[in-house]
Amino acid sequence: MSSGQMSQEEIDALLNGTGPVDTAVAEEETAPVDHSIPQETKDILGEVGNISMSQAATTLSQLLNRTIKITTPVVSGVTLKQIIDECEVPKVVTTIGFKEGLVGNNVLMIDVEDAVIIADLMMGNDGKNVEGKEFTELELSAVAEAMNQMMGSASTAMATMFSKKIDILPPSVEVWQSPEEATLENITDESTICKISFQLSVEGLLDSEIMQILPLETANEIVEIMLGDEAEVVQGREQEEMVNETPAPASAPVAPAPEAPKPQESVNVQKPKFQDLEQTGAKSSPRNLDLIMDVPLDFSVVLGKSKKTIKDILSLGTGSVVELDKMTDEPLEIYVNGKLIAEGEVVVINESFGIRITNILSKEQRITHLN
Incomplete structure (x- = not known):
């Protein structure tokens, strides 16, 4: 109360042990933990995810021989427990570790019903009349191959953006049948992770959300690489501008001399130097037969x-x-x-x-x- 006095009802409530609760303390105790990530991080991860997953969708379109559409990603900071509470199980979860270029793992999650359709298309069928079809080891292998090809293309796109080699390990695919089975390596239920959500649609067959999950360590490394590249570009531009804007040293005015006949300019001829292909070819073009294993002959x-x-x-x-x-x-x-x-x-x-x-x-x- 503004006057600083308590009413008789409030006094009686205090004496009876049912007095007013300090709302500020109660709100502090029940306030949800903020798992948000900086907006700059969201923008960078969204741009990287948009380019890399667009390339992955193109690869999936070629594998399924269907038109694939993918929406602009939505980036958010959440916990694994929040994802488990919000999503419906069963889920097909593909974990792909980074072998070189980045740390941590890349996780893709998709509904089992949609995974069955993708597996049916991967095996050369039309993806129809699969409702109620059992998700066996055969379908699991087909989805693993699709996800492996997708993330291989996504890694290639990231390597181009980062100007460094990005290599991935073979995928590990599992099915979460219940919330109790929902665990990820080196990620606790309360750990903050980055969720990148896409709406994936295959013409007339499925329209589903696919989630890409990155540990915070991996997300921060991607942001540092992108910001580092941007800083190098900006620094280079500033130095170039400084050189261009440096004033010429002042000198005393000199009377123009009479023009003399111009002598014939000499031409400097030298042998061209070419890069030795044998030294760099083997290093820059690693052999990767996995990329062509499914090419028909x-x-x-x-x-x-x-x-x-x-x-x-x-x-x-x-x-x-x-x-x-x-x-x-x-x-x-x-x-x-x-x-x-x-x-x-x-x-x-x-x-x-x-x-x-x-x-x-x-x-x-x-x-x-x-x-």
Whole structure:
């Protein structure tokens, strides 16, 4: 009260042990912990996430052969407990550790129903009529491959932004069936983490939220790298401006001298210097066969060949027999994308024809065959 006096009702309440509670103390005890992160950090992580995950979405579009749309990311500081309380289980959680370039892990979370659709598309199906389908180890492996390809593309994009090599470890995929199973390595329930949320849609099949979770240590390192690059650029510009704006030293006025005939300018000719490719090629282009493991190739077996004239071809009809240049005991030729790589023999497997490889041709043998 403004007068500093208490009413009779307040006095009676104090005597009975039910007096007014200090609201300031109560609010302080029940106030939620602030897990917010600086706005500058949010902006930087949002920009990095927007570029890297857009590249990841492009890769996923190529894998699924579907149009993928992804929204602008929303960055927030939360705890693992908050994520568990807000999201619905079961969830498919993919953890990808950084091998080089960054510390910590990168975690992607997606609903099981949406993971089933992605797995069905990865296996060459249409992604429809999968409601109620069991999420087995086969689907888990398909989702792991999709997430691995996505984060590989995202890491490549980050490496370009950071001007440094970013390498990742193979993904670890698990399913959170209940909140009790929701744990992340080196992250406690009350640890502050960065949640980057995207709305991911696959044409006519799913429209779901996908969450990217970064430990605070990883997020801070990304911000430091980006701010460091910006500082270097600004510092370089300032030095350049200082050089350009430095006034020329004052000198006494000199009367203009009469123009003399200009002598012919000499031309300095020197041998050009080129960078030695053998020294840097192996270091800058590491071999990574995982990037091309899923590239399809045409595999064909040639039983034999024969040359015919147009007259011979026109005379062919049902029941005609064409003699080939192969003997019955000669090996057949095996081609990959039109290139001869091996020889083999015909076998029968469960009432189907097969080919058993008997010889892998060397480079010299392939050249000899072409000649």
